[in-house]
Amino acid sequence: MFDREEAYISWVLLNVTDRGLHCEAGDFYIDPWLPVPRAVITHAHGDHARWGCDSYLGAREGERVMRTRLGAGATIRFVDYGEAIDQQGVRISLHPAGHILGSAQVRVEYQGEVWVVSGDYKTEPDATCTPFELVRCHTFITESTFGLPIYRWTPEAIALDELRAWWRANADAGRTSVLFAYSLGKAQRVLAGLRDAAIGPIYTHGAIERLNRDYRDSGVAIADTIYAGTMPRGHDYAGGLVLAPPSAGGSLWLRRFGAISTGFASGWMRIRGARRRRSIDRGFVLSDHADWPSLLATIDATGAERVWVTHGYREPVVRWLVEHGVEAEAVASRWEGEGEAELQDLGVAGEEIVA
């Protein structure tokens, strides 16, 4: 017999509201974009962790960056990956997403029904966070930031080699290398990769240095850096490497570095036009998101019967899945232009004031 109640539960374990993804049975939201009483946060990026909620749940690995993002006064409960908590009979647990320090997928289980919200994720491991963990589920809500077939990443080591060679050539020519990188996650990933590379000195913009401190305090090994704000006026930066958030591009802040060559570390650099539009000398393809093949492989491996696609190139991913027999649909999010948001570096609290 058709079980009406069961079907209902299966459909609405999570649903999209004007505040974000809501779990009615447990009365909590996942990455809400407006203030709510109870928020479960996938990670500390600005388009996922918003201010103003009464209480938050997040992964302990990301405690320091989450604090920097949400402020000392926020009420945040931190749990270990895999540790389950009960919320009105709904079992919630967080699992590594491999995106940035403390990033999590949210697993929600109620009466035998399992949904997983991926948040932003990346399946290639890197040195700055716990690697992605595959979680089986009935319904998978996946991001799709780079959900087009053109987005395929080469291994991280290749981008780092190119980066070193670029810095070397600039240093030999007496230029300063200015590398733009998203201040939370990407910058520290680059610094972890350059730890033993004999590059430097490495100078940082304040927004990045603040997060470097959080990463170091969390036990992540990254290259030594010098906050550029502590250097005397007229200091000669030639031959150095400067790490700055994309928002510093074209700003007066850059003038102090003399003759510079600019680079940008991002998945968007896979497209030449993205670099040209920003007048960047060199692009390094380094992304903290899943590329097209790993998006599809991950979706398949979850065993999900139903897939909701959000946060990026939703339509191409949905079309591909439907064509391959998967029940899939696009789900609206507040952040349609997530990619552009990352390019513009929504960043963390205080980013503007330290420019």
Ligand SMILES: [Zn+2]
């Ligand atoms: Zn993110």
Ligand SMILES: [Zn+2]
């Ligand atoms: Zn995001």
